[in-house]
Amino acid sequence: MSVRFERVAVVGVGLIGGSVAMELGALGLAGRRIGVDLDEANLAQALELGIVDEAASLASAAAGADLVVVAVPPAEIPAVVLEAAEHTSPSAVLTDVGSVKGPVAAALAVRLSRFVPGHPVAGTEKSGAAAAMRDLFRGRRCILTPGPTTDGGALAAVRDLWEALGAEVVLMDPQRHDLVCAAVSHLPHAAVYALTSAIGACSERWPELVGLGAGGFIDTTRIASSDPRMWRDVFLLNRDAVLESLAVYRDRVEEITRLIATGDGPGLERFFGEMKVLRARMLQGR
């Protein structure tokens, strides 16, 4: 593996940042990994688990780093990237892992040619350093949304980073990224939060419901256990694209409600059959 960083600052040692640090260490791709986290208990745990080699403030972690990975909640990314950039050398590369790119990341990329906006499309419903894991990015895609003034060397370094972690790198326009991720990731979260809430309301009427959920319930609602703060940020930052996908979704909920209400057996069977085929096709593209 040709890519190697001497000093990597990971800002936000949670599920994603922690997994990046863990994997860099395991693959021997980082000389030293410095963790930064406002949550001191989480940072201590990252140290204890060996996910990072040392803990530091943002300023001292950034100083001397050749790579800064910003993995804080989406709304805080711009401020953290700008502050980190103030302390790094001019040759350092900065990147983030935020789920929303759009105008904010684009503006940041224009302002800072060494910043490469990134989004590894991977995760679990868990959060914090304890949730960090090996192989989280292997076989997944990582979307990069460089701007017109993004430095070519910085882009190559971030591409090498993600490919070394096993991801397939895809370049995308940031606005396009947000529309696509609204549909394939943010909409499912909204639908599942609403579903969990509806089942919860029903469980108050029929308490024997609790504990009856089988595999379908468990898998379908898994992402409702995700980090509330991160998902608040995603919905606030990607509001328009999410509302566009939600409009399509609400239309489909009306459609299936109509098929059920009218007792349209052939229509239901055709619809379900098409979804089985569609899902197989969507997964094949992976």
Added chain:
Amino acid sequence: MSVRFERVAVVGVGLIGGSVAMELGALGLAGRRIGVDLDEANLAQALELGIVDEAASLASAAAGADLVVVAVPPAEIPAVVLEAAEHTSPSAVLTDVGSVKGPVAAALAVRLSRFVPGHPVAGTEKSGAAAAMRDLFRGRRCILTPGPTTDGGALAAVRDLWEALGAEVVLMDPQRHDLVCAAVSHLPHAAVYALTSAIGACSERWPELVGLGAGGFIDTTRIASSDPRMWRDVFLLNRDAVLESLAVYRDRVEEITRLIATGDGPGLERFFGEMKVLRARMLQGR
């Protein structure tokens, strides 16, 4: 294990029926397992996989059986149970595994005291004999909805059967069963079918979406790969209860849409935090 059946007829050797037969065989609880299936290729596969010991018609499988397990699509259960009952001895016990109980199963139970309506709350998105698996029912619940005239010995035999397969048996009123399962199982399927359809519609506008689905998409839409015919029957047979749950769901979708549209950050974070807690509580009851 005290329960043992000499001759078990399994009608419909799919995911559920096949898993019952497989488990009975593996645990040595059945002298002989006779498979019945209108799908000849599926029945041949069940034989080849050793899930059943022989293949037969419904009439000859039922003759001499001390237990008949009916695991056909929900809409066909009443006719199959009645036909099987015509051919069994007066001491034989009949049961089914249908996801909808309600008035149809209740009427059948009144008419046939040796028929114990059952519903193992377990499954995967796969179907057919090839999807049969060990331990599918272990740690799950199996709901029985006996009627006022159900034979005590028959009920005990079916309870013993499911407990031997590792399930916790729960007795429930059939109407109540349908309301509860509409919320915890049928509603998630409706929501996920609509979600898959919406994502599919978006993928036509943004083709790069295909293949981008990560764990959240994969798990959330898993049940959209379920058997279309079975789910058509479930929605047709449990229409009123499903519509009741769907009304609650649509209300929650409107609520989350409103929170996103108005950019209500504290409201979103509170909502998501509550769902994380709620889901943990719902799973704890398992």
